[in-house]
Amino acid sequence: MDYMKPFGVDLDLSKGVMKNPATHIVRQASSMRGHYADAAALERLIAAGDPVHYEVAEQPVPDAPGQMRFGISTTLPGTVGGECFMTKGHYHAVPDTAEVYVGLRGQGYLLMKTVEGECLWEEFRPGRVIYVPPFWAHRTVNTGEEPLVSFYVYPGNAGHNYGDIEKQGFPVRVLKRGGKVEFVKTRSK
């Protein structure tokens, strides 16, 4: 039988950096249109230099159910019209698949929602393991002053479904006003 070979990758656990990742995705502010309540504030941010919103460094493995994809997610600090920088958020394309996150650096939240609109969150902090059960969409929100970095693992076949979040959004927005974090419900479901 022809086996896949074991391999290793080095992380700097305190800085939250993966050394020599095979893939590196960078999302700038301009890729976040439609996600923030204050569209004009986002356009001003894009015009002022289109800063990086978040980055993902990954070591790909085959897209099979028994494999495990893993990587490092970095969401930068900042606000758009008072709303904290965040990732697009997604369901898994294979919806009955979970994900494990481990906070390495920074402060924030993992927002999670069901298709029916239930929305919960867990705090990100260094050492915090967050379990995203099957069927929950998830989005990282940076409420701190430094990059929010996490290590994640999910099934190799899970895939991403961004489209449903682009249509539905999340029913909760995370704002920072005068240094204070607020969770604002935007609809009942």
Next chain:
Amino acid sequence: MDYMKPFGVDLDLSKGVMKNPATHIVRQASSMRGHYADAAALERLIAAGDPVHYEVAEQPVPDAPGQMRFGISTTLPGTVGGECFMTKGHYHAVPDTAEVYVGLRGQGYLLMKTVEGECLWEEFRPGRVIYVPPFWAHRTVNTGEEPLVSFYVYPGNAGHNYGDIEKQGFPVRVLKRGGKVEFVKTRSK
């Protein structure tokens, strides 16, 4: 639909400790009979107090394919007739399932083998992510002077198959002589 709820658990990433784990498995020297070449040395160790060999702290999730089991594995330092303390080692009961380890503390190796007897290893050190592909049995070996601690994640349905390792063993033994680590092949396959 009745969804499983998200949850969080705190790790101390530098000490390698999970706070309030739901399950905590402890394996003493007496559970390691048959695994070391020097059976008499193991019996002396058992008679001298039967010290802990390794511990596993876990936060259980349902045994389903899309779920992810995770926890902390701690292998203590020491030798048995010159052979470094190690875990029993296992295949997954569902063999085509991978596992991801992250070294948090200490020094050692993850030995991996196929059913055909190919044996490879990756070094454990803080921040080192080791990918165990589907079908590879795996065993942690502590070659250092302090506890070797790792965080692991694997599919919820993977399970453990210890019996085949108890019958076959690993084709490589890890010794420490005069502070130097040696990998000794015990058979060609």
